[in-house]
Amino acid sequence: MYSRGSEDGYITIFISFSSIKIFKDSNKNMSKTTIKPKIILIKKDLNKIPEDALKEKNLLKLKLINNEIKNVPKEIENLKRLETFDISNNSIIHTYTKIFELQKLKILNLNNNRIINIPRQIGNLKKLKKLQLSNNRLKQLPKEIEQLKNLKELNISYNKFDTFPEEIYELKQLKTLWMGGNYFEVLPIEKLLTQLPSLKNIYTYSNIKYHNKNGQIDNNYIRLSKIRGNSYAIFKQKPKDIIINEISSTLKKMTTYIIKGELKNFFESVSNHETLFQPSELKSIYSLQTQWNILENEIHTNIISIDDETIKKNKIINGLLGIVLKS
Structure with missing residues (x-):
């Protein structure tokens, strides 16, 4: 169990399975205003978020990756300064709405869980820049996701979408979009290219039908292939x-x-x-x-x-x- 300073001004707090203790940085030259504590619990076989972690009101980064956590308790609301919350690769089915009251969140990673819906309160996260929802059981997104005007990265790959979520068109700052591995039969390429002007990376590997009735590749996919993350060659493949x-x-x-x-x-x-x-x-x-x-x-x-x-x-x-x- 230990902590260390890092170049980005964070104190990393590594925590044993049995207890949580936060150590003060030994660097006397680092002022209190630059200290940005974070707690990282990776592969600890946790089935819940430790109570001590939920009491750290100055916490800016909380990562609970690769555990067995099933629920996020209401006490998460105590972490009002939290900027990064990564609870990927756990067993969460329902996302507790208190998560979406953490209005300073910039990064939210819910990848690799069992989530079946995202509550409308997600619209509260006005500062959110990166939202990871890959490999869950989502069939739709709430309309309120349109309110995430600062969102730059969105990952909805490997869910159960059968139509492209219209709400995404309102995310005008979106630069990177992962959406492969869903059940899209038709992808609205024209709207993607015209209504999301900031897109620079788009990942579409999926079971989309790339060809028209004559067996030729649709012209819109040729346009899409020019965006980074795709290539014309992939549309020739199964x-x-x-x-x-x-x-x-x-x-x-x-x-x-x-x-x-x-x-x-x-x-x-x-x-x-x-x-x-x-x-x-x-x-x-x-x-x-x-x-x-x-x-x-x-x-x-x-x-x-x-x-x-x-x-x-x-x-x-x-x-x-x-x-x-x-x-």
Whole structure:
């Protein structure tokens, strides 16, 4: 159990399974106004959010990734300063409305749960910039999502949408949209291209029908292929092939992060593409992430030799490569 300072001004608080304690940063030059505490609980087999975490009123970042949490209690409303809430890869079915009263939220990650609906109170999150809803059981979005005028990234991939949610057209600041793996038979390309002028990345791998009655690729898809994240080639393939190629491309990029030693980028990629891995693989990855963070702390506090540092780094990197290349 330990904490450390980081370049972005955050204090990382790693928490044991049995208790939660927040340590003060030892850097006397860091003023109180720049301290931004965060709590990270990854792969702790938690079935609920720890009560102590819900009492940290100055908390800005709370990550509870890869646990067994089924509910978000009303006490979440205590965290009024929270900017990032990541409860991905858990067992949540219903999203408690108090989450959507956290008006300072900028990032909300609900990926890989069992959520069947999003309440209309989501419209309260005026500062939200990134909303991750991938791999749930959503069939529609509430109309109030239109009120998220600052939203720049939206992920609705691998849900149960059979028609494209009209509400998305009102998100004029949207730059990145993931929507593959749904049940769209027709995708309104014309409206996407004209009504969302800020779109720079759009991921459509799905079971969409790309061809017209004559077997030719619809011209709108050719236009869509010019947007980053797509290519003309994918529209010539069968849906299964598209998904396989997308997975292969993503894993290749993630492998590059590992080889270059850019572990921070790699772990961020994993959180955005958790559906590429099996639950057991995710647990192993997040376990190695914890080891990496511990190692960084040892380096920061000068309690490890250069030789030991190299050995530990290589073990972690080889472990990650083994998981990714096997997938």
